[in-house]
Amino acid sequence: MLAEDHIESGNSWAKIIWEDSQDVQYKETSVRFFFAWTNPFDYLVVINVSADLVARGQCTLTAFPGLLFGGWTSLFLTTQLKVHLSGVAIGGHDQEQEITSFDADTWGSLFGGDKESRSEDVFATANLSLKQVLVDPHQLVIVDVRMIAAYHIDNGTVSLIFARDPPYVACPAVMLEILAPPP
Amino acid sequence: MAKISKSQVRAAVKAIIEREQREGMASPILQINESNRVWIRRNLRKHLEPVFSEMPLNKDKIQESVTRHQDEVGQYLKKQESKTAKTPFYIDEVVRKGLGEQASCH
Numbered sequence: 001m002l003a004e005d006h007i008e009s010g011n012s013w014a015k016i017i018w019e020d021s022q023d024v025q026y027k028e029t030s031v032r033f034f035f036a037w038t039n040p041f042d043y044l045v046v047i048n049v050s051a052d053l054v055a056r057g058q059c060t061l062t063a064f065p066g067l068l069f070g071g072w073t074s075l076f077l078t079t080q081l082k083v084h085l086s087g088v089a090i091g092g093h094d095q096e097q098e099i100t101s102f103d104a105d106t107w108g109s110l111f112g113g114d115k116e117s118r119s120e121d122v123f124a125t126a127n128l129s130l131k132q133v134l135v136d137p138h139q140l141v142i143v144d145v146r147m148i149a150a151y152h153i154d155n156g157t158v159s160l161i162f163a164r165d166p167p168y169v170a171c172p173a174v175m176l177e178i179l180a181p182p183p
Numbered sequence: 184m185a186k187i188s189k190s191q192v193r194a195a196v197k198a199i200i201e202r203e204q205r206e207g208m209a210s211p212i213l214q215i216n217e218s219n220r221v222w223i224r225r226n227l228r229k230h231l232e233p234v235f236s237e238m239p240l241n242k243d244k245i246q247e248s249v250t251r252h253q254d255e256v257g258q259y260l261k262k263q264e265s266k267t268a269k270t271p272f273y274i275d276e277v278v279r280k281g282l283g284e285q286a287s288c289h
Contacts, residue, residue, distance in 0.1 A: 025221045034199075036192040068235050069228045072221070084199050140187055142195050152221045 003163045013170035015163035024153050032146040033171035039135045048177040050129035051145045053079045054170045057162030059120050061104035064155050065113035070106035071155030081128035084142040090133060097126045145171045219263055227252045
């Protein structure tokens with residue numbers, strides 16, 4: 001859940017606290033930053049889009065032992081950049097950059113399994129980019145920069161805390177490079 | 184030149200979010216193998232835990248359940264992406280280790 005956010009040119013950030021203990025085969029939660037730009041020209045342009053996303057926080061996974069089987073929890077923390085043009089999304093998973101991925105796993109108590117907890121401190125910057133996007137005259141471009149936490153829980157818990165130390169999760173700016181010359 | 188308003192941007196963002204909720208997000212490649220592992224593990228548990236709850240432990244019943252589970256895994260994987268092909272080896276290893284330890288308890 002979003003604990004706090006701040007929107008400012010060159011200084012946008014969000015504080016995130018997310019906890020889950022429900023068994024789930026696959027779940028995603030994400031923090032997204034949207035930027036808007038309109039092609040001001042009367043002609044089609046080609047743009048390169050890039051952004052830096054900074055994440056600083058802690059991820060903790062716990063797995064509990066059952067009688068026969070142990071729990072297992074896994075997390076994939078990734079970043080992604082998408083460009084939306086008139087309802088069409090460009091980019092996404094092919095632009096994905098992993099920040100971290102790990103899991104917590106334990107045996108069933110019959111086989112000596114015990115509670116297993118694993119934590120990882122995250123302090124990473126992802127440089128995301130999408131090249132050669134065609135933009136029609138006066139078309140609205142929405143740039144969508146996000147951090148995605150994808151996880152599985154099988155008798156365990158997931159905890160994500162990006163709220164203690166700045167910059168938390170931040171995306172200060174998006175850089176647009178206009179490549180096409182005027183006709 | 185018409186400048187775009189905040190309300191137009193908000194409407195565009197809202198439309199993006201609504202479209203994603205309606206259509207669902209594309210599954211990332213990384214999810215496929217992992218979520219199959221979760222399914223396999225749960226299925227094995229579903230068959231084995233009732234057997235273990237009937238004491239004393241009966242190894243034939245366990246083996247029978249494992250075989251049934253493996254048949255179901257085969258059927259499940261046929262429906263999934265070909266990328267999951269290696270997953271059963273992982274669970275075989277878990278079962279072998281589990282049965283080995285169980286046998287050594289007797």
